[in-house]
Amino acid sequence: MTDSWAAFGADLHIEPVGAGLRSGLMNALRDAVRTGRLAPGTRLPSSRTLAADLGIARNTVADAYAELVAEGWLTARQGSGTRVARRATAAVTRGARSRPVRRRPTHNLMPGSPDVSSFPRAEWLKAARRALTSAPDAAFGYDDPRGRAELRGVLADYLARARGVYADPERIVICSGFVHGLSLMGKVLRRHRVRATAVESYGLDIHRDLLAEAGLRTPRLPVDGLGARTGELADAPGVGAVLLTPAHQFPTGVPLHPDRRAAAVDWARSSGGLILEDDYDGEFRYDRQPVGALQGLDPDRVVHMGTASKSLAPGLRLGWMVLPDALVEGVCDVRGGPEWMSGTPDQLTLAEFIGSGAYDRHVRAMRLRYRRRRDQLVEALAERAPDVRVSGIAAGLHAVLELPEGTEQSVVQAATWQGLALEPLSRFRHPDAPPGRDGLVIGYGTPSESGWAGALDALCRVLP
Incomplete structure (x- = not known):
């Protein structure tokens, strides 16, 4: 059989850049590693294969590989071939400008997640055993599009008791988390000829995007120290709905x-x-009783949307909507057939978990843990970063750190180099909103218990 490029080893799309074949190839390989296109551990083609693909001499490729091995970009071992080095940052190259590779974060202070290492595995397993043992056979077939009656029943009792929600089980629809529920509501609003849904001027872009995908405009509603300026809704042309985070504005x-x-x-x-x-x-409110749900003021004009993502874990993919009577049928219609329902075993387990009191015990325990972390954050900032003001700490799993003007981006960049994942406040600003204060949104609920102290120390090191 004659040699052919099609019969050689692994493919690698690379284009030498710059003067000279060897230096151009080296620059292209460095850039592919630096940007993450070639991940650590990736096996590269042999020098013979790559030389044939590029139409250059094999010695040119071999020399380039050898130089990059010497610089620390690649490794070469007998029987293992040439691979991208497994390292956190790139070595400084000779004769070329380079940047460190953005390393995998060592510490995670991104908002929006609980401490998933604290998921109550033993209690959840007990609840699953009890729930599945007593479940009727029919529970594992196609069922009510609103979700299992067992879960809707205990949710109605819990939400009324803990959140002040008027929650008849017939008005509850189980969904796969808040994003799923919002997607369904976007479709329902369009069917009701709504053209615009106002959103808070600080919030998540994924929520705005979901509403936009449903064909809705998302004009901004300004947010200040008292929350969203809802009095301006009366003057908002064409707005037929508004998305609010009334108990604890995000972010x-x-x-x-x-x-x-x-x-x-x-x-x-x-x-x-x-x-x-x-x-x-x-x-999760720490300084007084939780603020009651807005839905209790008018159950016929408010859709209450909750989730187990923060109280338990986002991986459960379990949420709920408490709907006005007039919307229940429409939501069930737009969600599609039974195949779009949340899994029965997890619904039954959550129903048992709530009904047995395990959910309340877990929430109380995590409330104490998160409050302790919040207090440690405030104390550390007062000692090590006294010029940084912290706010938004009466509730929830995150805090806002207000930075000196003009320092937000430099702090975020410093955190990146330190292996610390966090979000700037500007990340959550509505694209039509005017520039605002500099700050960070710190998810103190995110790290594991063992990782919290290190994350807090890393944060204090990068603050001005």
Whole structure:
């Protein structure tokens, strides 16, 4: 058989850049590693294969490989071939400008996640055994599109008791988390000829994107120290719904002032509008009793949306919507057939977990743990970064650190080099909002218990 490029080893798309074949090849390989296109441990083609692919001399490729091995970009071992080095950062190259590779974060302070290492595995397993042992055979077939009656029943009791929600089980629909629920509501709103849903001027872009995908405009509703300025809804042209985080505004952390809660409900009643209430971490309040759900003020004008993602773990993919009577059928219709329902075993297990009291015990335990972390964060900042003000700490799993003007990006970059994952406050600003204060949104609930002290120390090292 004659030699052919098609019969050689692994493919590698690479284009030498710069003067000279060897230096151009080296620059291209460095760039591929630096940008992550060639991941650590990736096996490269043999020098013979790559030389044939590029139409250059084999010695040129071999020399380039050897130089990159010497610089630390690649490794070469007998029987293992040439591979991308497994290292956190790139070595400084000779004769070329280089940047360190963005290393995998050592510490994670990204907001939006609980400490998943604290998931109550033993109690969850007990609940699963009890639930599956007593479940009727019919539970594992196609069922009510609203979700299992067992879960809707215990949720109605729990939400009424703990969150002040009017929650008839017939008005609850189980979904696969908040994002799924919001996607369904976007479709329902469009069917009801809503053209725009107002969103808070600070929030998650994925929520705005979901509403936009449903064909809805997402004008911004300004947020200040009292929460969203809901009084401005009356002057917002064409707005038929509003998405709010009233218990603990994300990410600024302020609760919606009582007067603004009332203004939102008054707007919905007078205009026929709808309020979508994102109650993402309503159970975690530290300085007083949790703020009750907005839905309790008018169950016919508010869709209450909750999730187990913060209280237990996002991997469960379990959430719920408490709907006005008039919307239940429409939500079930747009979600599709039974194949789009959440898994029965997890629904039954969560029902047992809540009904047995294990959910309340877990929430109370995690509330104490997160409050301790919050207090440690405040104390560390007061001692090591006194110029940084912390806010939004009365509830939830994150805090906002207000930075000196003009320092946000430099702090984020310093954190990246230190292997610390965090988010700037500007990341959550509505694209139509004017520039705001510099800050960081610190998810102190995210690290494991063993990783918290190291994450806090790394944070203090990068603050001005």
